[in-house]
Amino acid sequence: MTDIVFPPFKVQLDPNVRHERLVADAERHGLLDVAYRTLDTPVGSLLLAATGRGLVKVAFDRQDHDAVLAELAAAISPRILRAPSRLDEVTRQLDEYFTGGRRDFDVPLDFRLARGFRLSVLEHLAEIAYGHTESYAQVATAAGSPKAVRAVGTACAHNPLPVVVPCHRVVRSDGSYGQYAGGEEAKRTLLTMEAA
Incomplete structure (x- = not known):
């Protein structure tokens, strides 16, 4: 003081x-x-x-x-x-x-840190329902570029709003987690919580 x-x-x-x-x-x-x-x-x-x-x-x-x-x-x-x-x-x-009382978020988002294809990916991520996952290939197709699987991975890795914009719901085609900004344990925690 x-x-x-x-x-x-x-x-x-x-x-x-x-x-x-x-x-x-x-x-x-x-x-x-x-x-x-x-x-x-x-x-x-x-x-x-x-x-x-x-x-x-x-x-x-x-x-x-x-x-x-x-x-x-x-x-x-x-x-x-x-x-x-x-x-x-x-x-x-x-x-x-x-605490399990909310499945999606209703707050204003400022997407100025994402542009182009990355922004298209982020806009799609909000459509992946709580408790569900999509593969990087499925997200690439939904975002309008079916061959851009790696670019989807990059967009998820650079998601400025993880958890709120649920990139943790994107997994590899074989079901394995893949990379996550919060680390694999954080991704596992989120997906396990949503599956409960």
């Missing part, structure tokens, strides 16, 4: 209060371009980031949250602050999802 002396009084300002004031001032003056928070989940700590348009990034702890924030600063704006309240609704829905 910082001590400020106002004779004859000594006042201590709590760092959390100062941060809340900073966030409120930034919001009021339109200076908060990206708000973020972290959320503890059964698949580890998730970094959640949102712009004024909607949720823009979900990142697993193994992706290095500090590095992700630096990437967001370069790609979107350096005006980033920890501002959990902007992410209250997505946090509530993720909590419901992880």
